Amino acid sequence: MSPTARDSRSDEDGSATGALERAAALLDAFDATHRELTLARLVERSGLPRSTVHRTAARMIELGWLDKPGEKYLIGNRLFKLSGLVPVRHELREAVLPYLQDLYAAARTTVQLGVLDGAQVLVVEKITGHRPMPMLSQVGGLIPAHCSGLGRAILAWSDEDTVEAVVAAGLTKRTPRTITNPEALRTELATVHERGWAYDHEEGNAGMSCVAAPIFDFTGNVTAALSVTGPSGAVVPDRIGPAVRMAAAAASRAYAARRWAVPRPQPGLPSQ
Template sequence: MSPTERDESGAGGLDRAAAILGAFDATHRELTLAALVARCGLPRSTTHRTADRMIRLGWLDKPGGRYRIGNRLFEIASLAPIRMELREAVLPFLQDLHHATRITVQLGVLEGGQILVVEKITGHRAMPMLSQVGGIIPAYCSALGRAILAYSDPAVIDSVLRGPLPARTPRTLTSSVAIVRELTAVPERGWAVEREEGNIGVSCVAAPIFGPLGDVVAALSVTGPSQFIRADRIGPAVRMAASAASRAYAKGR
C-alpha cells in the first residue's frame, strides 16, 4: 500500500470523503468535477482520486460525467434509527393527515438550530419551494421548529435563538422575544404556527411528537398555500395526529 493509499484509508481519507459529500445539497444534486472541487475545497487531484474511490465503494455515482450521491449511502441511511424507528412509527399518521387535509405533510427533527426533514408527503399539489426529505430549514421561523422548541430545555432554545435570525420574508419574526412569545403559546393550544415566514404565500401548522419518557423527539406539520391553512381548523387535526404518533412511537421503543 502506497503512502497515499494509507493516508486515504485513515482519518484523512474520511475527512476528504466528508468534504466531498458535504458539497451536495438539495440545490446541488449533481456536480461536475470542477463544481465538486469548488464546493468541497480540496485540490483537484485529491478530489478526483477520492471521488473515484467513493464510486468504487458505492458512495458516489457518476452517470453522464456528473457526480451524485450513490445508492449505497441511501441503503445505509435507511438503517438509521430516525428512519427505521421514528419514520416507520409516524408514517401511518402522516398518511392519515394527508388524506384528511389533501395538503403537504412533513415530519422533522431538531438538529442544532435546524430542522431536518425526515419524511414528506405532497400528493398532487406540488410545492417546490419546500425542502425535500433530507433537507434542512431554520428552526426559529418554522412551525416544525417551534413545535419542538416549545417543549425543549431552555438551554436548547437559547442556543437556537442566540445566533443570527435573518428575515427570510418580510413576515419573518427576527426578535428572540417575539419568537419566545410564540413558543409559550404552543402548549396551551397544542400546535405551532408559521405564517409566511419562510415563503410568501405558504403557511404551516405543526405539533410535537414525544418519546416514551415524555421528551419531545420530533414534530409533524401541514404546510400549504396560506388560503388553505386555517390554524383554527387544521390545528386540532394536526395535534391529534401528533398525539397518536407519539403513542405509536413510544409503544415501539
C-alpha cells in the same frame, strides 16, 4: 509501546481521519438543490484542491459512496441502502407514517415530518400527493427552525440550551413576517407550548403557512414534529390546529410503543 511505534500509529490515525474528513466534505457538497455535481462544482462546494477531489471521489465511487454515470457525480446507492437503517428513518418514520397519511387525507395538502438538527429541521418524510410544492424542502432537506412550524413545535418543548443554540445561530429574515427578535421568538414558543401546536404564517416562504405539533418519545421528551403546510388561504390554523395536534398525539403513542417494544439484552445473556 515505543515512541517510534506511537508516532507511527499517530501518523496512520491522522491519515485515516484526514481521508474521512475529505470524504465528508464531498458528501456535504450535495444537498436538495445540488443533487448532481461536475468535478468543478464539487471542488468549489467542498473547498478542497481539484487533485484531492478527483482522487477522493474516485475511491468513493469504488466504495459505492458516490456514482458517476456521466459527467456528473451523484450520491451512491450504497449510502441509500444504509440510510434505511438510520433510527430516525427506520423507527420514527415507520411509526409515524400512517398518521401522516391520515392527516394528508384530511387536509389534502402537504404534510411533513421533521427532527431538529442543530439550528435547523431535517425533513424526514413528506407527502404531497398530486400537488407538489417546489418551494418546500424535499426529504433530506433542511429548513430553519426559528421560522418554521416544525421547528417551533419542537423548540417549544425543548430545553433552554437548545433554544439558545438556535438563537445564537442567528434568526435570519426569510420574509417580511419572519420573527428575528430573540425575545419575540421566546414569547411565541411559550404560546405554542400553551396552545399545543405551532403556526408559521408566511415566515419561511411568502404565501405559505404551516401548522405543526410535537411528537414525543417513550421518555416523554420531544423528538420530532409533524405539520400541514400549504397556501395560506388553505391552512386555517383554528381549523387545522386541533387535527394536527391529535395526529401528533397518536403518532407519539405509536412511536413510544414501538420504542418500548425494542428487545433489550437481559443481564447475563448475550446480545442478539
